[in-house]
Every structure is written in C-alpha cells, then in structure tokens.
C-alpha cells in the first residue's frame with residue numbers, strides 16, 4: 001500500500017541523498033575540517049559559494065578587505081582556504097626557502113592556463129625560463145633599451161601635446177581625446193593613452209614589433225583580445241573550482257576562452273619573424289634566443305637530467321612567455337599610472353607639491369631621462385601610494401600549502417583536508433588597506449613613504465596631523481616577493497617615473513567631470529588585473545615664460 005512509482009521514488013531518493021551529502025559537508029567543514037580552528041564568517045567557512053561570489057563580482061578586493069578588518073590578519077575565506085594580511089605572510093608563503101624546505105607551489109587550478117609560461121611553470125621550467133629571461137631585464141639590457149623606450153614615451157607626449165594645441169581648431173581630436181578650450185586644454189582618456197604607450201613599449205621589447213597603438217591612437221586587436229580574456233579568466237577560475245563540466249561545455253561552445261588559440265598563434269608568428277631577423281636589438285626575444293633555440297619536440301620532452309635546467313627554450317616556449325610578458329608588463333604599469341593620475345588630479349595639495357618638485361628639477365623636458373627621474377623622492381612616494389590604494393594586481397595569486405604543512409605567521413597550517421590542499425591567499429588590496437598595517441589606510445598620503453613621521457596636508461595641517469606608524473609598512477609588496485616575484489619591477493618603475501614626470505612637467509591635471517571622483521573608482525572591476533573605465537582628465541599645458 002506504501003508502494004511509490006519508481007518515477008517518483010528515484011528522484012526523491014536522489015534529492016534526499018543530495019541534501020544529506022550537502023548537510024554532511026557543511027557539518028564537516030564547520031566542525032571536523034583541519035582548518036576548523038581558524039576564524040572567518042561561518043558561511044565562508046562552511047561553503048565555497050561566498051568566496052566564488054566575491055571573485056565573480058569583480059569586487060573581491062573590497063569585500064576581502066572588509067572581511068579581514070572584521071576577522072583579523074588570518075581568515076578562513078573558504079572551507080579549504082586561508083587568506084592573510086599580516087606582512088610576515090609574504091615571506092612565509094612565497095619567500096626563498098631555507099634548509100631544503102619545499103615551496104608552497106602555485107595553485108594548480110588557478111594557473112592551469114599558464115603552465116606553459118613562467119607564471120605557472122613547474123619549478124624546473126621556472127628556473128629555465130627565469131634564467132633565460134633575466135638577461136633581458138639586467139641593468140645592462142635596460143640601459144641598452146633606453147632609446148627604444150624613450151622613442152615611445154616621446155610619441156606619447158607628441159600625441160598629448162597635439163590634442164592640447166593652442167587653438168582647438170588646430171587640435172587633432174579622436175574618440176579618446178577632445179580639445180575643449182581656447183586655453184589649449186583638452187580632455188583626454190588617460191587610461192587609453194597609458195595603455196597605448198605601455199603596450200607599444202612591451203610589444204616592441206617582447207616581439208621586436210610594436211602594436212602601433214600610439215601611431216594609430218587605437219587599441220590593437222590583440223590588445224583588445226587580452227582585455228576580454230582577463231575578464232573571462234575570473235569566471236573560468238570559479239567554474240574550475242566547482243563546475244568543471246559547465247566550464248568544459250562553455251569552452252567547447254567558445255563562450256569562454258575563445259580567443260586563446262588565436263592569441264597564441266599570433267604570438268608564435270611574431271616570435272618566428274623576430275627570430276629570423278639578423279639583428280642585435282636589445283629586446284627580450286633577442287635575450288631569450290641568445291642561448292640558441294631548441295626544437296619544439298626536444299623541448300617538450302621534459303627531461304630531468306642534470307642539464308635539464310639549462311636546456312634552451314623552444315620557439316613555442318619563447319612565444320608563450322612573450323605572450324605572458326606582454327600581459328604582465330603592460331596593463332599593470334598602465335594601471336599604476338592611471339591610479340597616480342587619478343589621485344593627482346583629485347587632490348590639489350598633492351599636485352602642487354609634485355608639480356613643484358618636477359618643474360624645479362628640470363629646465364627642459366629633454367633633461368627628463370632614465371637616470372634623472374631617480375632624483376624625485378616625492379614623485380616616487382606618489383607612485384607607491386597610488387599602487388598601495390589601487391594595486392595593479394589586487395587579487396590573490398594563490399599558492400597551495402606544501403605537503404606536510406607549513407608554519408605561516410607563527411601558526412601551523414595543515415597540508416589540507418580530504419583530497420584538497422590548503423589554499424594560501426594574499427589579497428594585496430586587503431593587505432595594503434588594512435588598518436593594522438597602515439595609519440589612516442584609506443587616505444592618499446604620499447608622505448608615509450618619506451622620512452618625515454608626521455603627515456599633514458596643508459589644508460588639514462592643524463586638524464589632521466597624523467603620526468604614521470611605519471612598523472608594518474613592509475606589508476606593501478605590489479611586485480610580490482621570493483623566487484617568483486616580478487622580474488619586470490625595475491622596468492616598471494622606469495616607465496612609470498619617466499611618464500609621470502613628463503606628464504607633470506607638461507600639464508596641469510583636473511578631472512573633466514568632478515562626479516568621476518567617485519564614479520571612476522566605483523566602476524572598476526578586478527579579475528586578477530583591474531578592468532577600468534575611461535579616465536577623462538583635463539590636461540592644461542603649463543605656461544612658461
């Protein structure tokens with residue numbers, strides 16, 4: 001009499017089982033998991049959903065900053081994941097290891113699309129790639145690269161000056177720049193122009209040919225494809241963590257990741273052409289190819305003999321690494337410059353002090369070069385403060401805890417629970433905005449990077465003199481630390497200093513629309529890199545007698 005049709009009984013039983021498994025998982029994560037002793041919001045500790053939601057929203061950095069403010073320097077942000085804002089975490093998680101300790105390897109899910117380049121390479125291939133690439137980033141190479149870089153910086157300022165012509169009728173307008181006033185000022189989308197310059201510079205260094213963004217004042221198709229794939233990557237990642245089947249379907253349907261094959265083929269073609277040139281150009285491909293280029297079949301045979309770390313790279317490996325270098329080296333630098341320009345345009349006191357320093361240091365624009373820009377301490381402080389408040393890489397580059405576990409910030413972290421290794425995150429934005437690390441963390445105060453201990457903008461001199469606690473300022477590591485830190489850090493600083501110094505030497509900056517003070521920041525979304533809207537700045541040429 002209690003007999004149910006199998007068409008009802010089977011789905012009901014399956015649903016019931018599903019609910020039981022879900023309840024058991026929640027119970028296990030909260031009360032039995034090896035990470036159960038770490039603090040965090042209970043829903044984040046119980047389920048992966050809030051963490052994935054934060055990633056997919058593009059607002060993860062702000063969300064994680066709030067979570068850390070409430071729960072402290074070490075937070076369990078997902079059942080199998082810890083996130084850190086204590087400065088010691090940089091070295092404990094990513095630093096050079098002593099006494100035969102293994103490294104906390106890169107999260108395999110996260111770097112799955114980077115296994116063929118330096119970013120996600122195995123330890124052995126990483127050494128090969130890093131050693132070969134290092135030649136292109138040495139002090140000697142950078143000196144040789146100076147004319148090549150300067151040529152693009154010159155072109156950037158030729159373009160900007162053309163838009164700010166003395167008479168609007170002479171100015172050369174386009175969708176990214178419009179002359180507006182008889183005083184020669186123009187409204188320019190600086191995000192676009194910084195991207196044009198940084199992509200041209202790195203494109204030329206990586207492939208021996210620029211993208212001609214500055215020449216055409218347009219984004220090159222390859223650059224547009226990179227932007228699209230950065231946004232998609234945030235989604236790919238979350239799907240990989242939880243719905244691999246859905247990911248496979250979407251990739252197969254080319255809804256996600258569709259441009260990857262085209263981007264790879266394009267890079268291979270450029271590298272092949274560059275390798276054929278008989279030239280001593282001081283670019284990255286030249287440095288990589290100097291030790292010879294190995295046949296793809298040999299290089300793919302990942303031998304582990306004693307000389308395996310010295311194996312030269314194949315043309316495909318060079319192309320994959322150059323593709324990564326273009327992405328890693330362009331958008332990041334353009335983001336730092338955009339953030340600096342935004343804060344300078346928004347904060348009159350900062351602009352006044354910066355302009356005084358830059359304009360007093362150089363009698364002529366031609367005096368601004370690789371070396372002379374090093375003598376501008378306030379400008380360096382502005383750049384660092386911009387990267388602190390608006391980090392070019394604001395989301396984590398996650399690691400997996402090494403087998404056997406590790407001690408991080410003085411506390412033992414177990415290797416993992418079940419089949420999953422413990423994930424180790426540092427969200428740079430949460431680290432750099434932490435009130436435990438920085439005095440008045442939400443304020444743009446370049447003075448915190450100078451020798452003075454007191455911060456007071458002239459407007460706030462009496463009301464808000466802040467005594468800066470510098471004990472934990474080493475939390476600021478926008479280029480990461482350890483053997484896999486940013487290889488392009490010095491080049492990035494040279495580009496940023498050259499461009500910002502010349503911008504300030506030439507122009508006064510103001511937001512074209514004051515509403516952008518809030519709107520521009522609010523519209524940004526972070527998926528590893530930061531997707532920014534146009535930054536419309538009124539550039540007014542400096543009048544000199």
Ligand code: HEM
Pocket residue numbers: 118119120130202324325328329330332333336392393397478479480483484485486487488489491492
């Ligand atoms: C403001 C500008 C920049 C910032 C904030 C930045 C930040 C970073 C960070 C945080 C990493 C570590 C990635 C990880 O742990 O997975 C990294 C790695 C890397 N960066 Fe940069 N970067 C910048 C500019 C550049 C430039 C100009 C280049 C080259 C032209 C470059 C090339 C690389 C490369 C090749 C790696 C991988 C290094 C390795 O795995 O050994 N970056 N960068």
